[in-house]
Amino acid sequence: PTCERYAVRRLPFAQLADGDVAFFKRLMPGRVITGEEEVKPFNVDWLKSVRGCSQLVLKPQTTAEVSQILRYCYERNLAVNPQGGNTGLVGGSVPVFDEIILSTALMNQIISFDKVSGILVCQAGCVLERLSEYLEEQGFIMPLDLGAKGSCHIGGNVATNAGGLRLLRYGSLRGTVLGLEVVLADGSALDCLTSLRKDNTGYDLKQLFIGSEGTLGVITAVSILCPQKPKAVNVAFLGCQSFAKVLETFTTCRAMLGEILSAYEFMDEKCMELVETHLKLSSPVADSPFYVLIETSGSNSTHDEEKLNNFLERAMASGLVTDGTVATDTKKIKVLWSLRERITEALTHDGYVYKYDISLPVGKLYDLVTDMRARLGQSAKNVVGYGHLGDGNLHLNITAESYSHSLLDAIEPFVYEWTARCSGSISAEHGLGFKKRHFIQYSKPHEAVLLMQQFKAMLDPKGILNPYKTLPSSPERRMC
Ligand code: FAD
Ligand code: MLT
Ligand code: ZN
Incomplete structure (x- = not known):
C-alpha cells in the first residue's frame, strides 16, 4: 500500500473502490470531495508535521447521513478519520494512510439555546468562535476558549477534551458538556443528548466519548452549559x-x-x-x-x-x-x-517545532524547561515554556531549523521519563493522537491501557474508527 512512511503498517482495511465513491455521491450529491488538490488540505495537519493520503472527503449534514456513511464503511471494512477544524496538535485529525475523511464542516446548525438554563444544543461542526458570537448576543459565553477558536469545531473540542484559557474558571468539558449524540462505528446512533444538570441513571456514557479523539464514535451533536457573559x-x-x-x-x-x-x-x-x-x-x-x-x-x-x-x-x-x-x-x-x-503561531515561523503538553505539580512546572535547555544546549534553536499555570499545565516547545532524528532522541523519552518521575501527565490537554500514543504508559498503568483497548474492541470491533490513533498498537502491528 501507498503511504508506508511511518513506523506502522497499514491494517488490512478494504481499499476504496469506484463503487464506494458512487455510493457516497448518491447519498450526498455535491458533498463528496475526490480531487487530489481539493483533498490535500484535509490530509495535512495544522502544524504541517503529518500527512495522510486519503482520496475521499465526505461532508455529511445530518446525523442520519453520518449513520449511513458509517454503516456502509463498517460493512465494507473501510477505515474512517473523523475531522473537525483540523487544528489538533498531535496528528490525530488527519489520516495515516488512505482512511476516508469524515468532515463535520457542514454540520454547523445551532439546534436550541435556553436563556433560562444557559444550555446550548448544537451540531458538532459549529465553529467555536461562531458559537461564542451567537451566545454573546444573548448575554452568555462559551465555557471554553482557545487560540484556535476561529477554526476548531465544538465536536473536535469535545473529542479532544480541549482545555484552553478558561478552564481555571469554568472547569473542564467533562463538567460542562451535559449530553452528546454519537454515531458508533457500525452506524448506530446513540442519543445521550440530554440537557439536564443532574442525571444519575446508570453509567455516564458520554464521558467515554469526551477525549476519545474519534476512536470510539463520531460526535454529531453536543449539549453544553454556558455561563452568563461577565459584565x-x-x-x-x-x-x-x-x-x-x-x-x-x-x-x-x-x-x-x-x-x-x-x-x-x-x-x-x-x-x-x-x-x-x-x-x-x-x-x-x-x-x-x-x-x-x-x-x-x-x-x-x-x-x-x-x-x-x-x-x-x-x-x-x-x-x-x-x-x-x-x-x-x-x-x-x-x-x-x-x-x-x-x-503557537509564532513558533511555527521559528522552524520545526517539537511540541509537549505536560501536567505537573505547579511548583516544578518550569524545572522541566530549564533541564531541557541545559540538556539540549546548542542543538536546539529555542526551548520555550508557556501555558496554563493556574491548571498546572506547561507547554514545552523546542524549535530547530529542521527536523532531526538525533534531536528527537535527545528529547524523548527524557521528557516523558522526567514527567513520569513527578507523577505528571504526558498529555494535559492535546490528547495522544498519532504522535504520542506509544507513550501512554508513562501516564497510565498497563491495566488501564488494557481496559481502554477492551472498550475500543467492544465499540468498534473492526477498528475502523481513527485507526493508528490514541491507543498503542499491539506489538505485531508495529514495523520497527
Ligand atoms: P480536529 O483537529 O479536526 O480533530 C482533533 C481530534 O478529534 C482528531 O482525533 C479527530 O479525529 C477528532 N474529532 C474531531 N471531530 C470529531 C467528531 N465530531 N467526533 C469524533 N471525533 C472527532 N487545545 C487545548 O486543549 N487547549 C488550547 O488552549 C489549545 N489551543 C490551540 C491553539 C492553536 C493555535 C491550535 C492550532 C490548537 C490548539 N489546541 C488547543 C489544540 C486542540 O486540540 C484543538 O484546537 C481543538 O480542540 C480541536 O478541534 P478541531 O475541531 O480542530 O478538531
Ligand atoms: C495553547 O495553550 O496556546 C495551546 O494549547 C497551543 C499550544 O500548546 O501551543
Ligand atoms: Zn494550551
Missing part, C-alpha cells in the same frame, strides 16, 4: 523576575481576587521574543524573564477594578511584579491576549 472583564499583563515570583504572584492573586479570577497564564522571555520577531507584536511591559496574564471576570466593574488594583499594589510593593499594564476595554484586552494566544 466586567479586566486583563493585567505583568513582568516577573523569576519563576518563583510567578508562583507567588499566583498564590497572592488567588487569595486577593478570589471568585473573579478567570485566567492565569504565563510565558517566558523566549516566547515574548518569538511573538515580537515573527508576528511583530510589541511587549507592553519592560523586558522580564517571565510574563503573566491575569484575567478577571465579574458582574461589578467598580468592585472588580478595586480588587484588581489592591492586588496590583500589593504585588508591585512586595516586588513580586516589576512592571505591568491593565486593560478594561475590549480592544486592549484583545491585544494583551494575543501576546499569549499567538505563541
Whole structure:
C-alpha cells in the first residue's frame, strides 16, 4: 500500500473502490470531495508535521447521513478519520494512510439555546468562535476558549477534551458538556443528548466519548452549559523576575481576587521574543524573564477594578511584579491576549517545532524547561515554556531549523521519563493522537491501557474508527 512512511503498517482495511465513491455521491450529491488538490488540505495537519493520503472527503449534514456513511464503511471494512477544524496538535485529525475523511464542516446548525438554563444544543461542526458570537448576543459565553477558536469545531473540542484559557474558571468539558449524540462505528446512533444538570441513571456514557479523539464514535451533536457573559472583564499583563515570583504572584492573586479570577497564564522571555520577531507584536511591559496574564471576570466593574488594583499594589510593593499594564476595554484586552494566544503561531515561523503538553505539580512546572535547555544546549534553536499555570499545565516547545532524528532522541523519552518521575501527565490537554500514543504508559498503568483497548474492541470491533490513533498498537502491528 501507498503511504508506508511511518513506523506502522497499514491494517488490512478494504481499499476504496469506484463503487464506494458512487455510493457516497448518491447519498450526498455535491458533498463528496475526490480531487487530489481539493483533498490535500484535509490530509495535512495544522502544524504541517503529518500527512495522510486519503482520496475521499465526505461532508455529511445530518446525523442520519453520518449513520449511513458509517454503516456502509463498517460493512465494507473501510477505515474512517473523523475531522473537525483540523487544528489538533498531535496528528490525530488527519489520516495515516488512505482512511476516508469524515468532515463535520457542514454540520454547523445551532439546534436550541435556553436563556433560562444557559444550555446550548448544537451540531458538532459549529465553529467555536461562531458559537461564542451567537451566545454573546444573548448575554452568555462559551465555557471554553482557545487560540484556535476561529477554526476548531465544538465536536473536535469535545473529542479532544480541549482545555484552553478558561478552564481555571469554568472547569473542564467533562463538567460542562451535559449530553452528546454519537454515531458508533457500525452506524448506530446513540442519543445521550440530554440537557439536564443532574442525571444519575446508570453509567455516564458520554464521558467515554469526551477525549476519545474519534476512536470510539463520531460526535454529531453536543449539549453544553454556558455561563452568563461577565459584565466586567479586566486583563493585567505583568513582568516577573523569576519563576518563583510567578508562583507567588499566583498564590497572592488567588487569595486577593478570589471568585473573579478567570485566567492565569504565563510565558517566558523566549516566547515574548518569538511573538515580537515573527508576528511583530510589541511587549507592553519592560523586558522580564517571565510574563503573566491575569484575567478577571465579574458582574461589578467598580468592585472588580478595586480588587484588581489592591492586588496590583500589593504585588508591585512586595516586588513580586516589576512592571505591568491593565486593560478594561475590549480592544486592549484583545491585544494583551494575543501576546499569549499567538505563541503557537509564532513558533511555527521559528522552524520545526517539537511540541509537549505536560501536567505537573505547579511548583516544578518550569524545572522541566530549564533541564531541557541545559540538556539540549546548542542543538536546539529555542526551548520555550508557556501555558496554563493556574491548571498546572506547561507547554514545552523546542524549535530547530529542521527536523532531526538525533534531536528527537535527545528529547524523548527524557521528557516523558522526567514527567513520569513527578507523577505528571504526558498529555494535559492535546490528547495522544498519532504522535504520542506509544507513550501512554508513562501516564497510565498497563491495566488501564488494557481496559481502554477492551472498550475500543467492544465499540468498534473492526477498528475502523481513527485507526493508528490514541491507543498503542499491539506489538505485531508495529514495523520497527
Ligand atoms: P480536529 O483537529 O479536526 O480533530 C482533533 C481530534 O478529534 C482528531 O482525533 C479527530 O479525529 C477528532 N474529532 C474531531 N471531530 C470529531 C467528531 N465530531 N467526533 C469524533 N471525533 C472527532 N487545545 C487545548 O486543549 N487547549 C488550547 O488552549 C489549545 N489551543 C490551540 C491553539 C492553536 C493555535 C491550535 C492550532 C490548537 C490548539 N489546541 C488547543 C489544540 C486542540 O486540540 C484543538 O484546537 C481543538 O480542540 C480541536 O478541534 P478541531 O475541531 O480542530 O478538531
Ligand atoms: C495553547 O495553550 O496556546 C495551546 O494549547 C497551543 C499550544 O500548546 O501551543
Ligand atoms: Zn494550551
